[in-house]
Amino acid sequence: MGLTSLLLSPYALLLLPIIYYLLPYIRNHAIRDIPGPKLAAFSNLWLLYQCRHGMRYLAVDQVHKTFGPLVRVQPDHVSVADPEAIGVVYSHTGGWLKSDYYDAFVSIQRGLFNTRDRAEHTRKRKAVSHTFSTKSIGQFEQYMAYNLQELVKQWDRISSTALSGGRQWAEMDCLHWFNYLAFDIIGDLAFGAPFGMLSKGRDIAEVKMTPNSPHHLCPRHRSPQPPR
Structure with a gap:
């Protein structure tokens, strides 16, 4: 055979x-x-x-x-x-090498968090290590705390509205609110003020077409249905 x-x-x-x-x-x-x-x-x-x-x-x-x-x-x-x-x-x-699981997060080119090559990761890590030092992270706390308090304030408002309407519960999409929280914290840290998504309860931001033009609201995508 x-x-x-x-x-x-x-x-x-x-x-x-x-x-x-x-x-x-x-x-x-x-x-x-x-x-x-x-x-x-x-x-x-x-x-x-x-x-x-x-x-x-x-x-x-x-x-x-x-x-x-x-x-x-x-x-x-x-x-x-x-x-x-x-x-x-x-x-x-x-000495541990990241698994190929991290390849799924690569877009165009590898960044710090999805780089698997140890030498490349070392080079990228040194460029931003000061930003993630204990001292620097400690300075972020006040901005994060402020926006977290705003998130709790909005959820308390939604709960109170439901209770006043005779319901013992309120329905919402937490993912949207967590996105608002993330963007407002980023705005606070990077630009000196939050975008106001938490306070408005919507995925919008104030923008200017030119440095001297008036503000207008710019939604990134269609806002979700209001909580019930």
Whole structure:
């Protein structure tokens, strides 16, 4: 029997799926002893199933409760749930390489947070390290606190409106409000004043067409429906 005939035989075709799932298990022998769901050691299907059903966070939390702080959730993926490991895993000098997961966040070119090359990351990190120093971050607190208080004020207003209308609850899209919060904090830090999205409860900003022209409101996109 020739090699071609052997490769195309029914037995070879049946072996292909076995080899496909067995090779990652053999290749990642260094993490073979780390416990986890049996299927996860051979295939991505276990984690894919959890993601497809929107239960990944619950499933991963449950396997950590079952197996401990180190759990193998994919053939080449170990989930770590130990506060003491933060400094080890995320240390710049720890020798850990970012996974290809970060490639999904690359747009046009790599930035500081999605760069996987250690030398390139070191160069980019030095350029902005002073901005993220403890002293600099401490100076941001007053601006963040002010805008967080404005967010709470708006949510209290929405709740009070619902209560006065005879309801015990209020419906809103928190994602929009978190975007308002982020933009207002950025405006406060970068331009000396928030954009006013939180106070207006809308995704708008005051802009000028020319330095001497009057202000007008510019929505970035259609504002969401008001909370109920």
